[in-house]
Amino acid sequence: MATTSLEPTTGSGVSIREFTEEEQYYVASQWQLMWRKFRRHRLGYASGVLLVLGYFFAITYDFWIPYDFTDRHDKLSSPPTRIHVIDANGTWQMPFVYGTQAIVDPQTFKRTFEEDPEQVHPIGLFTQGAPYKFWGLFEWDRHFFGVEGTTIHMFGTDDLGRDVFSRTLSAARISLSIGFVGVVLSFVLGIIIGGISGYFGGTVDLLIQRFIEFVISVPTIPLWMSLSAAVPITWSPLQTYFAITVVLSVVSWAGLARVVRGKILELRENDYVMAARVAGAGNMRVLFDHLVPGFMSYLIVHLTLAVPSMIIAETTLSFLRLGIRAPAVSWGTLMQDAQNVSTIAVFPWLMIPGVFVIIAVMLFNFLGDGLRDAADPYR
């Protein structure tokens, strides 16, 4: 979004003087005003930037991860690899890792990994590794970082020896996008049903409102669990993915429809709506061309605040093995490995994907908060 694109030039190329700051304020569109206020909301703006970065990493995850998320390594349930910068002689080096040796305690069968100071493996950038097809477009085998001679596991490995770092980053693709796709679906449902309810009013409004109240009063998680349990096992990961987003939006459109209805009730009494109707605009046209843009900013705020609950819902369903299914990975499926206390006590690094869920949800909440303040014209 441009902030200063309003150059007061005329078509003939004769430039008039620049707008002063005050004048710019008066000619700015609603979106420009919102953007300006949002920029000033430091927490919200920073969260927005971080989220954009997060999505960038999630989309281009192939390149950033050292291993494919299904690759198995011989280090089973290994804790995160330590990265050193000072070697055995006490001198500073570029970051490197030591080779490790798995030692099994003969009494308890507990595995520990001991570092071997003889084997020094520097961490390389743009190293050659497993080939992958970037966005299904071209083959590449360069990874952002990696080591030769041994393996590096920033977040440790799971019980099958798969790299948790690579899995977490790959899972971001599904976990971060499912909130968006689900929100878009609820958005469509909410805007249509809420729009009809608010615009036509009367009995239709009454019925829809009671129905919305009903939808809100149903305990969501049991319903979600039942619906997603009905997704056939034979479906492909992609089909399951969309089925889950549909399941999630079945419940969450209701809140949005309520917001839409309230706003339309408020706006439809305005003179400009009457003017549009007198000019011969049809119901749909008045609704979507004249009324919806009037509260679009509120909708966007509401949507931003709806994404986190979707992310949490997906994580929860997948954690219960009712959501995304292997071989596809989401943060929830990764958390399946951390089902009970004893696992967490022995392999605490398996909780790392959950930390990502918390961070993502908090960033969305801060972003939504910032947008809400920015969209409020009275602040």
Add this chain to the structure above:
Amino acid sequence: MRAYLVRRFLFMVVGWWLLSVVVFIVIQLPPGDFLTNYIAGQEQAGTFLEREEIEALKLYYGLDRTPIEQYLFWAGRFVIGDLGRSFGSWRAAEQPVTKILAEVLPFTIILSTLALIFTYVVAIPIGIYSATHQYRPGDYFFTAVGFIGLAVPNFMLALLLMFMLFRYFGITAGGLFAPEYALAPWSVDKVLDMLKHLIVPVVVLGTAGTAGTMRVMRGVLLDELGKQYVITARARGVSERRLLFKYPVRLALNPIVSGTAYILPGIFGGNAIVAIVLSLPMTGPVLLTALRAQDMFLAGSIVMVEGALVIFGTFLSDILLALVDPRIRQERAVAA
């Protein structure tokens, strides 16, 4: 007042009916009909059903009739308290659904009620504090805690709390009773033991609603405190405490009471997750095993009963709202 209550009551009944339709659809969702699944399951377990038995089951569920008739069969039996039979996904025993529910439902209701009480006991004082100490360190602290509480998925919070109790206090928080009380008859000690085990689930379930309730309380109270009548009262020398509790707090409680309708589904839903993680004898684990085994009558009944309870809870909160808010009690109320 009476018209309001009658309308709310009718709404509750209609809600139950809508819910039953939804649940019936859920029961029918899995591919194949449940009788075929049931027979296949029984044969795998080594029991072959007699032809008469199959015919009897067909008749019982009305399987050769239209879906609408099947619905009426099912709903009719539900009303008289016959919830059908579980196919044996829970504790590997084929038994009436009512029997399983009688086992797990009381604990679920106790836990949900405690969690709701926890939510209010924690959220309302904090909301009042935050509003009267706006933008002070305390307000920021509680806001931050609230944000984190909103961001942590219930099951993770349960896992983390359990882990910390185990690590630092050596307490195993899973289950509802210590082993020595599990089979013992009810006694004061057993109740105390149960309450001890309920702390973690109550805290986990309560925090989810607490964050939101806290924000509402703070927001509404801030609005009220800025109003003319408060300023007038202060100018006349009314003490700050009286100023706060006489009207503003009472007004700010209204949205909290009506907000129960939104918190309750969350608590009952979150219940399922927490009970699974902490292995509590509640509806959650039963629902999960039933769903995995496609034991749909058991699963459907749980969703139905929990949903019906939540709708009933909403009705109760409507009554409560009428009691605390004279505008609803006396005027011809505008619903919701």
